[in-house]
Amino acid sequence: MFILDAHLDLAMNALEWNRDLTWTVEDIRKSEMGMTDKPDREKNTVSLDAMRKGNVGICVATQIARYVKKDSPLPGWNSPQQAWAQTQGQLAWYKTMEDLGEMVQITNAEQLNNHLALWEKDRVSKKPIGYILSLEGADSIVNIDYLVKSHEQGLRAIGPAHYGPGTYAHGTDSVGGIGAKGKALLKKIEELNLILDATHLCDVSFWETMKIYNGPVWASHNNCRKFVNHNRQYADEQINELIQRDAVIGIALDAWMMVPNWVRGKSTPENMGVTLEQMIDNIDHICQLAGNSSHVGIGTDLDGAFGKEQTPADLETIADLQKVPLMLAKKGYSEQDIENIMSQNFIKFLQKVWK
Numbered sequence: 410m411f412i413l414d415a416h417l418d419l420a421m422n423a424l425e426w427n428r429d430l431t432w433t434v435e436d437i438r439k440s441e442m443g444m445t446d447k448p449d450r451e452k453n454t455v456s457l458d459a460m461r462k463g464n465v466g467i468c469v470a471t472q473i474a475r476y477v478k479k480d481s482p483l484p485g486w487n488s489p490q491q492a493w494a495q496t497q498g499q500l501a502w503y504k505t506m507e508d509l510g511e512m513v514q515i516t517n518a519e520q521l522n523n524h525l526a527l528w529e530k531d532r533v534s535k536k537p538i539g540y541i542l543s544l545e546g547a548d549s550i551v552n553i554d555y556l557v558k559s560h561e562q563g564l565r566a567i568g569p570a571h572y573g574p575g576t577y578a579h580g581t582d583s584v585g586g587i588g589a590k591g592k593a594l595l596k597k598i599e600e601l602n603l604i605l606d607a608t609h610l611c612d613v614s615f616w617e618t619m620k621i622y623n624g625p626v627w628a629s630h631n632n633c634r635k636f637v638n639h640n641r642q643y644a645d646e647q648i649n650e651l652i653q654r655d656a657v658i659g660i661a662l663d664a665w666m667m668v669p670n671w672v673r674g675k676s677t678p679e680n681m682g683v684t685l686e687q688m689i690d691n692i693d694h695i696c697q698l699a700g701n702s703s704h705v706g707i708g709t710d711l712d713g714a715f716g717k718e719q720t721p722a723d724l725e726t727i728a729d730l731q732k733v734p735l736m737l738a739k740k741g742y743s744e745q746d747i748e749n750i751m752s753q754n755f756i757k758f759l760q761k762v763w764k
Contacts, residue, residue: 410734411528412465413752414727415659415708416608416630417455418545419470420499422712426453431511433458434726448674452716455727457511460538463728466528467515467752469629469708470503470540472496472564475571476548483573485548492549500562503540513537516563518763525756541759543606543629546571546580553597560601566629567598568606570614578614581641586617599624604762607631607651608708611640619650625762626654627755630661630708632691637669645698652699655761657754659708660691664719667691678722685721685729689736692750702746706754707733 422428426447428437434456444450460468474495475485486492506512515521524539543566550556556567569591570580577594579585587595595618598605605626610618628651634642643651643658651658664678665671667687678684695705711720711727723732730751737747 411752412730413467413755414465415469416710417468417470418713420502421473423502430456449716452718453712455712459726459728463730467539469543471543471545472499473545474549489551493551496549512540514563515539515541518760541565547577548575556597566604566606568608570609579611580609586613595622627656628658630659630710632666633694648698652704657706657758659706660688661710662720663710683721684723702749
């Protein structure tokens with residue numbers, strides 16, 4: 410089944426982890442044997458080859474670079490200008506992948522439909538993976554003019570915050586609103602018809618945003634607070650708000666977001682019983698709240714600074730997402746429901762926004 414993954418940090422892996430994503434997952438793991446600089450060395454799950462094997466023909470691919478002030482404990486860049494430069498390096502990587510024929514940027518409905526037709530008719534040859542460019546955390550937007558530049562470069566979605574307090578909003582594990590800069594950013598996002606990614610907004614910033622923002626919104630990678638009671642997840646009232654706005658929520662595969670009481674560096678997927686079944690539970694919960702299958706999709710965040718040590722035990726690579734349709738069918742979902750969840754909800758969302 411064709412899959413759209415609404416959140417992959419591909420360029421971050423290429424530039425900061427020095428992973429050649431044109432290699433197989435196995436070859437990337439071999440190249441990292443003995444490396445200890447990052448906890449997920451030798452445990453990656455994503456490559457362009459693995460995406461093709463799993464029929465993941467489109468992804469929302471990120472630029473990500475946090476700006477941190479001097480007293481912040483979070484990793485990041487010391488100025489917004491440095492953060493901007495990092496995102497430009499990431500964009501350059503995507504462009505070189507286009508030059509190789511490995512990827513192709515999708516910025517409008519015509520390109521989207523052409524890409525879907527290519528993947529539908531040509532099931533044999535090596536096809537480029539379509540990517541929709543998204544910015545995770547807006548701190549690299551030095552001022553509003555830089556958002557216009559990004560839009561001209563093909564940016565089509567943006568999350569105002571990531572972890573901690575940001576320039577434009579408060580993110581995960583912080584508390585606060587959006588302020589004047591955040592309001593100005595939201596106004597420009599709406600004007601440019603960019604998709605607002607509500608993922609990572611803290612509760613206060615989420616509700617302040619919903620009060621003033623009237624443009625398209627989705628949540629690329631966000632699970633349900635019902636299962637893991639943490640501010641990174643959405644409470645039912647937030648999910649309902651997004652449903653009312655015709656949003657789609659992508660379910661993520663970071664283990665600590667899937668089961669309660671996960672202890673980083675100590676817990677393992679095996680001893681915590683983390684499998685793709687928790688993904689099914691999150692999907693089903695959103696479908697039950699909506700009363701249909703139209704508002705949930707796949708947004709794995711695989712290799713988003715974690716690997717096999719922090720993903721479902723029954724997932725070896727991203728290609729194993731093909732296990733999900735059968736699991737949904739066993740849960741009683743129809744073929745149309747399953748197609749909605751695996752790709753069609755996000756595809757229809759994009760077609761509507763870009764028409």
